[in-house]
Amino acid sequence: MLRSLLCILAFSAPVLIHGADTSASDTKIPFERVEAIFNSRCVDCHGPEKQKGGFRLDLKEAALEGGDSGKAIVPGKSGQSKIVDLITGKDPEEIMPPKGERLSAEEVAAIKRWIDQGAHWPEGKSAAVTKKSTHWAFQPIVRTQPPRVKDAAWAKNPIDNFVLAGLEAKGVKPSPRANPEMLVRRLHLDLLGLPPGPGVVEAFKKDSSPGAFATLVEQTLESPHFGEQWGRHWLDLARYADTDGYEKDFYRPHAWRWRDWVIQSINQDQPFDQFTIDQIAGDLLPNASLDQKIATGFHRNSLLNREGGVDVEEDRTKIVVDRVSTVGTTWLGLTVGCAECHTHKYDPITQKEFYQLYAFFNSVEERNIRAPLPEERGSVQRMESELTTAKRAYVQQSHPELERWAAKVAKLPEIWFTPGQESYELPTFGANNGANLYHQEDGSFLVTGMVDARCHYVMMLNTETNGITGIRVEVMTDEMLPNLGPGWASGGEFLLSELVVESASLKAVNQLTNHPIASVVADYSQPGYGIERTIDGNHDQGGWSIHRANLPINGVDRCAVYTLKDKLGYDDGMRLKVNLVQHHGRSHTLGRLRVSYTTAAPEQLDSQAVPERVKEIARKDVAARTLDEQVTLKRYYQATFEPEAAEFLAITKAMADAPGIKGQVEAQILAERQNSRPTHVHVRGNFLDRGPRVEPGVLAALHPLKSSSGAKNRKDLAEWLVDPANPLTSRVAVNHIWRHLFGEGLVATVGDFGTQGDKPSHPELLDWLATEFMRLGWSRKELIKLIVNSATYQQASDTRPDLAEIDAKNRWLARQNRFRLNAENTRDQYLAASGLLEPKVGGQSVATDKPRRGLYVQFRRSQPEYMFASFDAPNSTFACPARERSNTPLQALTLMNDPLFLECARKLGAEISNQAGPDNERVSQLFQRTVARAPAPSEVTAALALLEKARAYYQANVGAAGELLGKSREGSDPAQAAWTVVARAALNLDEVIMRE
Incomplete structure (x- = not known):
């Protein structure tokens, strides 16, 4: 019933006379008049925040579709419109509003006449858009001039002008520049996820030129490990895993091909707009390359249920829903998935619009393709050319019996x-x-x-x-x-x-x-x-x-x-x-x-x-058959009737040995179906309960979709996302980058730019960065270079008593932030400091005991590596725009006792033990390798005291030394065991797993 449907149509006239003459005037009622009534009297209970009776009056599609009791507005027929019955009090038991003043006679007449005149509701005009048009995230991006500041000497680039102007307005000074050791380590951790190598800090300290840091930035950006670090961030959004999920959680042996494509693309600084298009619609691009097809593996990261008895269509529906939600989170920064079952409660996203987005992905199919590695592609192309030559020779040989047989097959009904x-x-x-x-x-x-x-x-x-x-x-x-x-x-x-x-x-x-x-x-x-x-x-x-x-x-x-x-x-x-x-x-x-x-x-x-493919070829004119069709027809005939023919054996061997058959790696991709599936709204999210049919489309609250062809497809969607008119994509992208360089985004809720999310701390700076990102050709490296070269980025991260009360969360950016490394980077620090880390970039996922970067450790959804789970790695079920950061006893116990981390301490202890020189110099080397700085005198004293204590213990307990080193008593070395203890302590300094 619609009793609760219109509880806020409440209103000013004490009495309405049902059946008032609405035909007395033929004056056309403009939508704006009715919209004003809806906005002032209705949308509080039937708008984005509440939908009593399942009804909304702030969006055209929702209003005309109706609520739980069916249609409330029937264009051209006010007498059949439930809304009129309710506001006129036709049934005293269902009068709206149930309490308070009623609508005036003039307001009722206006609504009735508007309905009788066709209920004209212009596209793009809705109370929702009107009400939310002031929300900052849906406004066009505006590039403002960097403000003037008093301390102009402090500002290194426009970023600093925006930040410093805010600080000066509050009477706050920025923090001093970080010391060289901290600055170099910060840069390496942020850009590469690894500590600086031997000599990097000292070389920077010795370079007194004004552009020393900028030079270091350039060098760091060229490291192949840059793609690994920033690829890991992207994998969080893409919900990457090496297994399907669910109870069976089967392994995906080819998932890593997409992961390596991400690393490669980021290292090559592929523009973010093309990076987007390739992943959403690479297969639809003209003459799509193998890499562009592999890029569509972004959407093969959804969970897949391969358990017995699973409803295949239900699981496919879940996968499509996941793809829509992931696009919304990743590129738009909106909780689009909340509109799967009903119109979004807070943001201007109707359920119909959700399924219009759904339609873009409803007609895809999942394929695996042969995908030779880059180093194999030259030889593969050569061998394919040789095979084509062999095929031509095979079909050129006359075979009258084959054609007579094919003619008979062609006549089969x-x-x-x-x-x-x-x-x-x-x-x-x-x-x-x-x-x-x-x-x-x-x-x-x-x-x-x-x-x-x-x-x-x-x-x-x-x-x-x-x-x-x-x-x-x-x-x-x-x-x-x-x-x-x-x-x-x-x-x-x-x-x-x-x-x-x-x-x-x-x-x-x-x-x-x-x-x-x-x-x-x-x-x-x-x-x-x-x-x-x-x-x-x-x-x-x-x-x-x-x-x-x-x-x-x-x-x-x-x-x-x-x-x-x-x-x-x-x-x-x-x-x-x-x-x-x-x-x-x-x-x-x-x-x-x-x-x-x-x-x-x-x-x-x-x-x-007779196989259908054979019949289809046989029905074609001989001249119309392609080379592969000719080969298929002849091979079928000879395999059936002449299996010992020499030419058949030769071509079969050539095809079996071809690069498309043996020895190639595969890749998971998406491809468009030739016959598209129709898309319907799923009533209350139930895929079995189909509502109205919808076509591919986008959010009405944003800019319109452009289509290069008649049928809208994923390529159109991808281009819509990176259209400069889109107010969200560039803002969301630069906010992600900012968060990884400061620990917090300019918009703290990086995954929610909607009305329930936080406002930007520096809105003008966010928009300036968004426009600058596009001006720089969507270059991730150029934007990062700009940010890290700013004085804002280079500030010290020390907490300041003067800001403890007024800006405890550092939203004003009067200093840098200190925060924990993510799970993979924590593991990487240990392997790098110990010298165990294998620096190879790319390749298949490995077991957790292998000394590869955490990025390459096989991630099982149902049983993730416990170290990763302990350190807040996402579970890869949904897109993760921002990881949690926690500090638990389990983390400390893991770092102290996990076999891998113990092995790192052994290796580091052995290398320090084998170095020449006095113990204090070796302690200094230990600190350089673990925290990229020299130890303070008090730290040297503490380390030497621990060393002496450990030496005495293991000299007296040789068996314990062997146990610590994982060796027999005869092979144990008390001195190495003592240094292992010191190395273990150094590796467990809080500073090791912190980015400062």
Whole structure:
């Protein structure tokens, strides 16, 4: 009911006369008049903050859609509009407002007449936009001139003018410049995530030139470790992980290819606008490069549920929702995901707009592609050229029998229906193990992931079709499979043990009935493994295979046609279940397959055992066939009828040895479906409850979307995000960068620029940086260079008593901030200080005991490395714009006792122990390696005292020395053990894991 729907239509006239004459005047009621009534009387309870009765009057789409009781405004028909009944008091039990004054007769008449005149509501005009138009984040970015300051000598660039002007207005002075040791270490930690190497601090201290620090900045930005550090920040937003998540949490062996693309792109200083476009729509760019396709792996980081019994469509929906939410958080700094189930409570984002954004990602499909590493690409291109030459030679040889056979195949009637090909409705197709079945545009499924040796593939489909007589199973080749497939065994083999067909009425879907199969034919069977063995009822003895010893006849599509004993169908619709049982073991499972059904007469089916791809090629004119189609047709014919032909054996070997088949790394990408899925609003977020259909679109509160083509796609969305007219993207991006250089963003709520987020501490500076970022060609390195060369960045981080009360959180920036390193950087400090760190950039993810940077440690969602979890690493479930920073006893215990950190102390202690010179000099070296500075006299005294105590202990307890060093008693060295104790203490200084 709409009783609560209009509780705030409250109002000024004491009495209304229902049925007042609204036709007395034909004067057109402007929307502005009605909007004023809505704004003043309605939006407090039916606006962005409250939606009583599920109804909003601040947004056009929401107002016309109605609330929980249906439509409240019916354009052209005030008599059928619930809002009129309520405000006129037609039903005394449902009068609005329930208390207080009612609307005046003039106000009611205006609303009625406005509805009768069509309820004209201009696009872009809404009470929500009106009410929120003053929110700072939705305003156009304005570049202001840096203000004049009194202490002009302090300012190194315009950033300092903005900061100093604010400080001077408050009567506060900035902090002095940090000492050289602190400044160099800060720069290295911020830009590289690693401590400065030996001699870097001393070289900087000796350089007295005015541009010494700027030179150091340039050198640091050129380090390949820059991409690792800033790539790690981006991975937080992208919710990167090496596993799927959920209970099974299967490993993703190729996820690292996208991670390495990020590192490479950042090191190359790819402009942020192109960095954005590549990740959202790299596959849609003209002549998209391999790197641009790999970039779309950004959206392959969503969780994926591959547990048994999962509703595939439900999981796909969750993934699309995640992609929309991630884009909103990452680029817009908005909690867009809050509009999945209802219009956003606080920000101008309607539920319809959420699903308009959803539509951009609703028609993508996930693919894995062969992706040679950069160093392999030259040889791969050369080998592909050689293969093309071999293919041309193969098809140029005349073969009259082939053409006569192809002519017969071309005449076969088209009788098969493939679910998910002719319509967007997909069957539920899953496996009882960790296999992941990716739907392809031709209706087939490509199987990847952790495929068990024995498994079932099950297709479930709801259909209105009656009279189904046959089932076709095509086993198909794919370049992702060994030797082209169609199976996952090393030679492309498979073995289908049994095929079981069941059905049930849609009124009783759990009451499945098994349907016997009358006969089955296949286009080819391995001797002793005929297709008839798939209907003998014995799952564990034999089955259908197409392998033939010593002959490479795999790598071609094959087909089996099953004729049912009885026709299938129900008057009220049918659930069809096809179970493909594979019990042979040794990875003899299908790699790509397609299941179709037909209602054709049974006598037609035996001649239909020809793969659809082969029939499609045969139907084409010879001159219209592509080179690959000619090869496919001829290879199929020869594999079936002439498997020992020399030319067939030669081309098959050439294709099997080609770079697209063997020895290449894969990458996870997104690609657009040829046939788009329609998108509907999900009522209350329920994907089964479809509301109105929507087309791709963007937020009305922001600038309009431009489309280079008729159909709006992800490329248009990406370009909309980085359009200079977008008031959010550049602001959000520079705020992220600022946070990583100061520990806090100019907008503290880096993931929420909406009305519930914090206001910027320096709004003019934020806008100036946003415009400067774009002026610099969206260069991340140039913007960072500008910021770190500022006097603001170079201030000391010491706390100041004079600011303790008035600016405890340092929002005025009168000093730098001191904060903890993130989990990965903490680990990196230990490895770097000890000399254990392997400096290699890129490559596959590694186990936690390997001395690689934390960025490369395999991240399992269900069981993350406990050190990372202890130090607040995100769980990679959602985009993480800002990590938590905590200080717990568990962290200290981890750093003291974790085997990896103990090994770092051993290595560092051994190196210091083996150095020549007096102990005090060795203590100095220890401090240089751990905190990049010389120790204070008191620290030297304390370290030497600890050293002497440890020496005495281990000389008296040689066995304990061996235990500490992980060696036998005979191999132990008390002196090294003593230095290990001192190194362990130095590594556990608070300063080691702090950025100052």
